[in-house]
Amino acid sequence: MQLPGKVVVVTGAARGLGRAIALAFAARGAEVAALDRDGAALDETVGQCTAAGVRAKAHVVDVTSEPDVIRCFDAVTADFGRFDILVNNAGITRDALLVKAQDGVIHSKMSLAQWQAVIDVNLTGVFLCGREGAERMIQCGHGGLIVNISSISREGNPGQTNYSAAKAGVAAMTVVWARELARYGIRAAAIAPGFCATDILAAMRPEMVGRVKAAVPLHRLGEPAEIAATAVFIAENEFVTGRVFEVDGGLRL
Numbered sequence: 455m456q457l458p459g460k461v462v463v464v465t466g467a468a469r470g471l472g473r474a475i476a477l478a479f480a481a482r483g484a485e486v487a488a489l490d491r492d493g494a495a496l497d498e499t500v501g502q503c504t505a506a507g508v509r510a511k512a513h514v515v516d517v518t519s520e521p522d523v524i525r526c527f528d529a530v531t532a533d534f535g536r537f538d539i540l541v542n543n544a545g546i547t548r549d550a551l552l553v554k555a556q557d558g559v560i561h562s563k564m565s566l567a568q569w570q571a572v573i574d575v576n577l578t579g580v581f582l583c584g585r586e587g588a589e590r591m592i593q594c595g596h597g598g599l600i601v602n603i604s605s606i607s608r609e610g611n612p613g614q615t616n617y618s619a620a621k622a623g624v625a626a627m628t629v630v631w632a633r634e635l636a637r638y639g640i641r642a643a644a645i646a647p648g649f650c651a652t653d654i655l656a657a658m659r660p661e662m663v664g665r666v667k668a669a670v671p672l673h674r675l676g677e678p679a680e681i682a683a684t685a686v687f688i689a690e691n692e693f694v695t696g697r698v699f700e701v702d703g704g705l706r707l
C-alpha cells in the first residue's frame with residue numbers, strides 16, 4: 455500500500471506506542487485521525503503529525519462505547535473522505551494474581567472489576583473499532599488494513615489472566631478478520647510487542663522491570679518506534695495478512 459494520502463486511524467494515540475505509530479505513518483505521508491480518551495495529550499500527537507506536513511485530527515473517544523465509536527468513525531469519514539487503515543492500539547492493564555494465598559490463607563483475588571475493565575478496553579474495544587472500521591472501509595470502496603496490537607502476554611503471563619485472555623482474543627480475531635475481509639480487499643494483521651518503554655510499564659515495580667530486561671536476550675526494552683516500524687511494514691507489504699508479528703527482543707514468557 456502506498457501511504458501518501460491514505461487515512462490512518464490510530465486508537466490510544468495520545469502517548470506511547472499509539473503516538474509513535476501515528477507519527478510513523480505521518481512521516482510516510484499518511485493523514486492521521488488520532489483517537490484517545492485523553493484529549494489533552496492527544497493534541498500533542500496531532501501537533502507532531504501536523505509538523506510532519508500531513509493533515510491530522512484529534513478525536514476524543516472511549517473505545518468501549520459503541521455510540522462513541524460509531525460517532526467518531528462517521529466523523530473521520532466525513533472529515534477525510536476515506537478510511538484506509540485502522541490501528542487498534544488502545545489498551546490498559548489491571549494486573550493481579552488469580553488467587554493469592556500463603557499457608558492456606560487467601561490474601562487476594564483478581565476482582566471482577568479488574569477482569570472486566572481489561573476485557574472491555576482490550577477485547578471489546580478492538581471488536582467494536584474493527585467492526586466499524588471494516589464497515590467504513592467497505593463503504594469507501596478502496597480496500598484497507600486493520601493492524602491489531604496484541605502482546606507477548608497472549609501466550610499466558612502470570613498476574614495477567616485478564617490481559618493475556620484479551621490479547622489472545624485479539625490475535626484470534628485478527629486471523630478471523632483476515633479470512634472474512636479479504637474478499638473486500640481488506641487485510642488484517644497483528645503485532646505482539648514484548649516489553650516496551652511506555653507509561654503502561656509504570657504499573658510495574660522498578661525491580662520487575664529490571665528482571666524483565668535481564669530476561670530479554672537483547673537486554674533492553676523495545677522502543678515505541680520499533681513497534682511503529684512494524685506497523686508501517688505491514689501496511690506497505692500487501693502480501694501480509696492473517697499473521698501476528700512478534701517484536702520482543704527474543705523474550706519468551
Ligand SMILES: NC(=O)c1ccc[n+]([C@@H]2O[C@H](COP(=O)([O-])OP(=O)(O)OC[C@H]3O[C@@H](n4cnc5c(N)ncnc54)[C@H](O)[C@@H]3O)[C@@H](O)[C@H]2O)c1
Pocket residue numbers: 465466467468469470471472489490491492515516517518543544545546575579603604605606646647648649650651652653654655
Ligand atoms: N508497552 C508495552 O510494553 C506493551 C507490550 C505489549 C503490548 N502493548 C500494547 O500496546 C498498546 C499500547 O500500549 P502503550 O504501552 O503505548 O500504553 P500507554 O498506557 O502508554 O497508552 C495507552 C493509551 O490508550 C488510551 N486508552 C486506554 N483506554 C482507552 C479507551 N477506553 N478509549 C480510548 N483510549 C484509551 C490511553 O489513554 C493511552 O493514551 C496496548 O494495547 C498495550 O496493551 C504494550
